Amino acid sequence: MANDNATKLSKNLLRMKFMQRGLDADVKKQLEEEEKRIISDEHWYLDLPELKAKENFIIEERSFVPCEDLVYGRMSFRGFNPEVEKLMALMNKNQADQEEEEEVEDISRMETDVTDEEMARRYESLVGSMKKKFAKKRERSNIEDEDVNQSTTVTKVKKVFLKPQD
Amino acid sequence: MADCLKDKVGSVLLPGDIFSFESKEEKVICGPGLRRNGDEILVCKSGILRHKQPNMYWIDSQQKRYVPAKGESVIGIVTVKSGDVFKVDVGGSELASLSYLAFEGATKRNRPNVQVGDLVYAQFLIANKDMEPELVCMDSCGRANGMGVFGTGGLLFRVSLGLVRRLLAPQSELVKELDRAFPFEMVVGLNGRVWVKAQSTQHMLILASLLETCENMTAPQRQALFRKVAHSAP
Numbered sequence: 001m002a003n004d005n006a007t008k009l010s011k012n013l014l015r016m017k018f019m020q021r022g023l024d025a026d027v028k029k030q031l032e033e034e035e036k037r038i039i040s041d042e043h044w045y046l047d048l049p050e051l052k053a054k055e056n057f058i059i060e061e062r063s064f065v066p067c068e069d070l071v072y073g074r075m076s077f078r079g080f081n082p083e084v085e086k087l088m089a090l091m092n093k094n095q096a097d098q099e100e101e102e103e104v105e106d107i108s109r110m111e112t113d114v115t116d117e118e119m120a121r122r123y124e125s126l127v128g129s130m131k132k133k134f135a136k137k138r139e140r141s142n143i144e145d146e147d148v149n150q151s152t153t154v155t156k157v158k159k160v161f162l163k164p165q166d
Numbered sequence: 167m168a169d170c171l172k173d174k175v176g177s178v179l180l181p182g183d184i185f186s187f188e189s190k191e192e193k194v195i196c197g198p199g200l201r202r203n204g205d206e207i208l209v210c211k212s213g214i215l216r217h218k219q220p221n222m223y224w225i226d227s228q229q230k231r232y233v234p235a236k237g238e239s240v241i242g243i244v245t246v247k248s249g250d251v252f253k254v255d256v257g258g259s260e261l262a263s264l265s266y267l268a269f270e271g272a273t274k275r276n277r278p279n280v281q282v283g284d285l286v287y288a289q290f291l292i293a294n295k296d297m298e299p300e301l302v303c304m305d306s307c308g309r310a311n312g313m314g315v316f317g318t319g320g321l322l323f324r325v326s327l328g329l330v331r332r333l334l335a336p337q338s339e340l341v342k343e344l345d346r347a348f349p350f351e352m353v354v355g356l357n358g359r360v361w362v363k364a365q366s367t368q369h370m371l372i373l374a375s376l377l378e379t380c381e382n383m384t385a386p387q388r389q390a391l392f393r394k395v396a397h398s399a400p
Contacts, residue, residue, distance in 0.1 A: 056193075056202075057187070057192070057193050057194060057205075058193070058194050058195075058196055058202040058205070058207060059193060059194070059195045059196070059202075060195075060196055060200075060201070060202050061195050061196065061197045061198070061222070061224075062197075062198060062233075062235040062236065062293070063197075063198065063235035063236065063237055063238050064197070064198055064224070064235075064238075064331055064356070065237060065238060065356070066197075066222070067197040067198070067216070067218060067222055067224045068218075068331060068334075068335060069335075069336050070331065070334040070335065070336075070356070071334050071335070071336055072239075072312070073239045073287065073334060073353060073354040073355060073356070074287065074312045074351075074352075074353050074354075075341070075351070075352045075353075075354070076350075076351040076352070077344070077345045077349055077350055077351070077352075078345070078348070078349035078350075079349060080349040080350055080351045080363075080364070080365075081351045081363075084312065084351060087311065087312045090311075091311065091312070
């Protein structure tokens with residue numbers, strides 16, 4: 001009897017928010033599908049081919065400023081207007097920076113003149129110290145001991161107090 | 167793609183010349199004097215084709231008529247004060263508008279003090295062929311950076327756009343030679359207006375005539391002239 005009553009509830013009522021809790025999964029799914037169908041039926045569109053955005057390989061630029069790297073338009077010479085001279089330095093700094101960067105690049109290119117052999121020699125000595133750096137404390141003391149054993153076993157002399165002569 | 171353009175760098179081109187490309191592997195930036203038409207580049211000014219690395223091409227031409235372009239700094243004359251915008255004459259086909267809020271530190275209450283007839287150094291925020299150009303007197307951070315009203319006791323005159331570009335070129339010989347003459351201040355607008363101020367009216371007139379005569383002079387001629395001026399100037 002109660003079951004019959006539940007089935008008689010109208011769809012619109014079932015769609016209401018407070019009714020959603022009591023619904024079982026099947027009914028819920030059915031309702032959702034119906035809703036989707038209604039939406040897609042009401043949604044209309046033009047039957048046109050899709051517009052493809054073509055990538056532009058030609059970019060237009062209407063100004064001379066980026067082309068010729070023109071500088072800031074206010075100038076002052078020989079300290080006539082110190083404020084403007086300050087501004088000039090500020091506004092023309094960006095371009096100067098760019099030039100400097102290029103110079104820096106040149107320098108770095110020149111510094112690559114260090115030969116591979118030199119580099120190898122340098123890294124050879126680095127290996128030991130880097131190993132020491134990443135080792136734990138106990139291991140480190142072992143490494144040091146090894147070093148000492150290798151190189152200075154013979155020359156190891158216990159330091160004692162030498163009495164000064166009169 | 168840019169091979170056909172590259173071949174023509176340094177040569178004279180005339181309006182109507184067309185460059186078309188089949189392959190599209192790199193982008194090309196076409197500057198003033200060149201126009202894009204579909205996949206082609208049209209030449210629309212007569213002049214010499216210039217190139218800048220990596221892919222910028224433009225026509226180096228001589229002209230006197232200024233056409234506003236976005237981002238360019240110009241000298242304008244305030245001609246009309248109407249409500250919340252000023253109409254500014256920049257030498258283009260149309261008066262440019264300049265909002266009273268587009269000044270550094272300006273608010274609705276605190277209006278900038280701009281009168282009709284004042285000179286403003288401003289840059290274009292909007293400039294295209296279909297719309298009224300719009301000027302602003304500050305950069306994107308809201309700082310003036312030298313823009314705004316200027317020009318008490320100076321002299322304003324017009325030169326060609328080519329000379330203006332020579333004045334503004336980095337490491338310009340012309341500016342270096344002017345620097346040696348005497349102390350002065352100069353504002354150069356890309357619209358062909360130049361404003362100078364020096365210690366005396368005489369100096370300002372000398373500068374004005376120097377710049378006007380420099381227009382059609384070779385470098386040695388110019389140097390001789392500047393030497394003469396340097397000797398005669400007190």
